Amino acid sequence: MRRTQLFLPTLKENPAEAQIVSHRLMLRSGMIRQSAAGIYSWLPAGHRVLRKISQIVREEQDATGAQEMLMPTIQSAELWRKSGRYDDYGKEMLRITDRHDREMLFGPTNEELITDIVANEINSYRDLPKNLYHIQWKFRDEVRPRFGVMRGREFLMKDNYSFDLDHESARHSYNKMFVCYLRTFARMGLQAIPMAADTGPIGGDLSHEFIILAETGESEVFCDKALLDLEAPGADIEFESDLQPVIDQWTSYYAATDEKHDADSCPISGEQLVQARGIEVGHIFYFGTKYSEAMGAQVQGSDGKQITLEMGSYGIGVSRLLGAIIEASHDDAGIIWPEAVAPWNIGLINLKVGDGQCDAVCEALYGEARRLGIDILYDDRDERAGGKFADMDLIGLPWQIAVGPRGLKDGIVELKRRSDGERSTLSIDDAKAWIAERAAA
Ligand code: 5CA
Secondary structure, three states: OEOOOOOOOOOOOOOOOOOOHHHHHHHHOOOEEEEEOOEEEEOHHHHHHHHHHHHHHHHHHHHOOOEEOOOOOEEEHHHHHHHOHHHHOHHHOEEEEOOOOOEEEEOOOOHHHHHHHHHHHOOEHHHOOEEEEEEEEEEOOOOOOEOOOOEOOEEEEEEEEEEEOOHHHHHHHHHHHHHHHHHHHHHOOOOOEEEEOOOHHHOOOEEEEEEEEOOOOOEEEEEEHHHHHOOOOOOOOOOOOOOHHHHHHHHOOOEEEOOOOOOOOOOOOHHHEEEEEEEEEEEEEEEEOHHHHHHOOEEEOOOOOEEEOEEEEEEEEHHHHHHHHHHHOEEOOEEOOOHHHOOOOEEEEEOOOOOHHHHHHHHHHHHHHHHOOOOEEEEOOOOOHHHHHHHHHHHOOOEEEEEOHHHHHOOEEEEEEOOOOOEEEEEHHHHHHHHHHHHHO
C-alpha cells in the first residue's frame, strides 16, 4: 500500500478523551474513530489488525474441530424469555421494537439462539459432540463504556458453544478450549494466564478468565509468579488425546480474579504471589444443562432414552485484543506490533521523494515485497524525513527500511527493527534478499 493513497489519518497530539495508552495510540495511529459512546468505526489500519486477529482466532478454533457459522446480531426476545434471561439482563441489553411491535434485541451473547438451533436440528446421540462458533458483533449497553475498544458497547467477539452427551465429554470440550486459548493468545505474542473466575450472568460453576497483566487492566488479579514463565503448548498438540496433563500443569498454580480470591485461604504469599491488574481477553464457562433444559435441547441416546445436552460457552474479546496487545507492547514513540498481527509487516520510507535514485530503489523494493505477497506500507509522501520516521514509529510496523540519498551514495539502505530499535545497513541486493527471507518465514 502506498501511503499517498492510504486513508490513515494520524494525529500529532494526544486526544484529550483518551485515558489509557492503547486508546491514545489507536486514535493517534488512525486505527479507529468514535461514532458514539463505546461505538467505533474501524479505519483501514485498525481493520487490518482486526482481521489478522480474527484469522488467528479462527485457525486455532478450527484446529480443535470447532466449526464456524454466523448468527445474526438481532435476536427475538421470545428466545430470551424461555431461558429467563430477558428480564435478568436488565439495562445492559439493547431492546428494539420492529414495525409489527415485535420485541427484538441486539445480541449481547448467543447461548439462547445457538441452543434453539441445536434443539431443532440435532436429535440423535450420533450427531454429538458438536462445537459451533462465530465471530460477530455484540452489543452491551455498558454503564461506563471507556478505554476505547477495551470496554465498548459494540464489540467484536468470538463465541462458541459446545454440546455433549455427558459430563465427561463436556469437560473434554472445556479442556480443548482451555488449551486452544493458550495457543491463540501466544500466537499474538501475549502471555495470557487462565484464572479461576466467577460465572456472572452466563451461569454455571466452572469458569476461567484469560488475563493479560497490565497496569491499566480493569480487574484486580492474584497469581503464582511461576505462571508468568509457563509456555503455551505447541502447534503439535493433539486435541482428541488426553489434555489433562496440560490443564493440570496450568491449574496446579494459584490464579484467581478478585471475586474468587480469598486472602485467608490463598496457599501462596510474599514474593511468590503476584498481585496485579489484568485485562480479560477471554472467558470460558461450563454450565451443564442450564440452557439446554430451558430450550429443550435433548437427543435420543443409544438406549432410546432422552438425554439433555451438556453445554459450555467460550468467548474471546476480538476487538478488545487490539487494546490489550498495545497495552502490552508499546513505547514512548508508539505501538510495537507483534509480527503476527501487524497491519503491515514492513514500512518503507522514501527519505527524498523526487530524487530519481531514491524513487527507483523504493519502487524496486516495494515491487519485490508486493510480488512476494508481503504486507508493506510505502511512505511515498513528499514530507520531512523526521515526520515520516515519527509516523512510522507511531504506527508501529515491526520493520522499517529507510532509503535516502546519503546511504544510496554508498549503495546502502537502513533497516530498523521497531521492537528494540536495532539498526543495520544493507546493500540493495541484500535488502531484496532480506525481503525474500521474510516471505519464506
Ligand atoms: N457467552 C459467554 C462466552 S461466549 C460470554 O459472553 N462471555 S463474556 O461475557 O465473558 O464475554 C467474552 C469476552 O468478550 C470477554 O472475555 C471480553 O474479552 C469480551 N468483552 C466482554 N464485554 C466487552 C466489552 N464491553 N467491550 C469489549 N470486549 C468485551
